[in-house]
Amino acid sequence: MIESLTIGPDKTGRVVAITGGRIVAEPLAGAEMLACPDGVIETGAVCAHTHLYSALSPYGMPAPQPEPLNFLQILERTWWRLDRAIDAETLSAAARLYVAEALISGTTALVDHHESPTFIEGSLGVLAEACEAFGIRALLCYGATERNFGAAEAKRGLAESARITSGPRIRSLIGLHAGFTVSDDTIKAAADLAQRRGTAIHIHVAEDIEDVEDARRRGYAGPIERMESLGALVPGSVLAHGVHLSAEEVALAAKHKCWLVQNPRSNLRNRVGYPYELWASPRVALGTDGWPANMTDEQRALLQLAAMHSDDGAEKRLPAGNQLIAEHFGAATAGLERGGLGDLVIRVDGAVRHVVVDGRVVVRDGALAGHDIEAIRAEAKAVSSRLWDRMARVA
Numbered sequence: 346m347i348e349s350l351t352i353g354p355d356k357t358g359r360v361v362a363i364t365g366g367r368i369v370a371e372p373l374a375g376a377e378m379l380a381c382p383d384g385v386i387e388t389g390a391v392c393a394h395t396h397l398y399s400a401l402s403p404y405g406m407p408a409p410q411p412e413p414l415n416f417l418q419i420l421e422r423t424w425w426r427l428d429r430a431i432d433a434e435t436l437s438a439a440a441r442l443y444v445a446e447a448l449i450s451g452t453t454a455l456v457d458h459h460e461s462p463t464f465i466e467g468s469l470g471v472l473a474e475a476c477e478a479f480g481i482r483a484l485l486c487y488g489a490t491e492r493n494f495g496a497a498e499a500k501r502g503l504a505e506s507a508r509i510t511s512g513p514r515i516r517s518l519i520g521l522h523a524g525f526t527v528s529d530d531t532i533k534a535a536a537d538l539a540q541r542r543g544t545a546i547h548i549h550v551a552e553d554i555e556d557v558e559d560a561r562r563r564g565y566a567g568p569i570e571r572m573e574s575l576g577a578l579v580p581g582s583v584l585a586h587g588v589h590l591s592a593e594e595v596a597l598a599a600k601h602k603c604w605l606v607q608n609p610r611s612n613l614r615n616r617v618g619y620p621y622e623l624w625a626s627p628r629v630a631l632g633t634d635g636w637p638a639n640m641t642d643e644q645r646a647l648l649q650l651a652a653m654h655s656d657d658g659a660e661k662r663l664p665a666g667n668q669l670i671a672e673h674f675g676a677a678t679a680g681l682e683r684g685g686l687g688d689l690v691i692r693v694d695g696a697v698r699h700v701v702v703d704g705r706v707v708v709r710d711g712a713l714a715g716h717d718i719e720a721i722r723a724e725a726k727a728v729s730s731r732l733w734d735r736m737a738r739v740a
């Protein structure tokens with residue numbers, strides 16, 4: 346049976362009908378009704394780059410020792426230790442927590458970039474299961490890399506991205522960690538795989554100056570030119586960060602219909618700089634890079650930083666994420682018009698009241714449908730101490 350839902354009218358008089366997951370002109374007879382006379386219907390927020398596996402980190406992750414002095418040391422002493430400690434149980438708890446918190450904050454779609462080098466095969470299945478359990482929309486990938494176990498590790502990473510089967514709310518991208526941890530052959534293999542599967546690539550680009558210098562040492566003008574010459578600027582690809590790109594490189598990514606994603610809180614904490622040249626592309630979305638996917642918080646941080654850096658293009662980045670998701674899920678529009686995805690949020694005085702994804706109510710009256718957020722937080726807390734023990738034993 347095709348599901349049909351009618352929402353509204355809201356306090357502006359707007360009514361949205363969704364059938365089969367898409368916004369339609371008229372609901373089917375007998376459609377479920379969701380009233381919201383005191384609320385406002387808005388498109389759901391999109392987090393265009395994140396890492397579900399890091400969701401347990403606020404639950405007592407030990408501080409790195411000694412304190413990192415640069416970006417590479419932050420990766421080596423924190424995130425590359427955490428990802429090697431992840432197993433199926435801790436990944437599941439992290440993903441469930443992340444997805445649940447994202448939905449109750451009004452985020453309806455996530456673009457995840459996953460790595461767990463000692464648990465590669467099956468890891469995306471764990472993420473897909475968590476997304477399905479709560480009903481969020483997601484683009485998943487495994488960030489293939491050679492940094493732990495060489496070329497064989499990269500092959501296994503690419504195969505894991507290809508293992509995801511598409512569903513109404515799940516699609517796969519082909520992931521690469523970052524240019525500086527993969528060879529040209531791996532980049533080419535990722536591009537071929539993305540083309541063959543009719544999808545695109547998800548990679549960190551120029552987050553730190555080291556990624557740019559690495560591309561130059563390999564004989565390229567920079568990471569974007571390297572990807573272009575290897576055929577890896579596949580249309581629809583998600584290039585996270587772009588902090589150290591020139592305006593010409595940003596424009597080149599846009600010419601290939603690639604997306605860039607700004608992650609303001611992460612960039613600030615990692616002290617990698619502000620992505621000044623992102624103005625040169627209209628295809629720039631907003632991500633959290635592992636911070637909770639509360640896009641109201643991320644947007645606030647973005648606007649503050651943008652004002653400090655005289656960046657007047659920042660307002661467009663959060664809604665641009667809806668366009669990214671619409672393209673990957675084949676929707677005719679990114680808005681609340683006919684043909685759009687049935688992903689929306691009803692807010693009352695700014696607070697999230699109901700959340701609908703793919704025409705299904707996943708948050709009702711501020712609470713997850715069919716799940717208890719306190720139980721999920723308790724589960725996360727219980728599992729996290731085991732994760733910190735495992736992390737302490739990572740060589």
Ligand SMILES: [Zn+2]
Nearest residue numbers: 458549585634
């Ligand atoms: Zn990232």
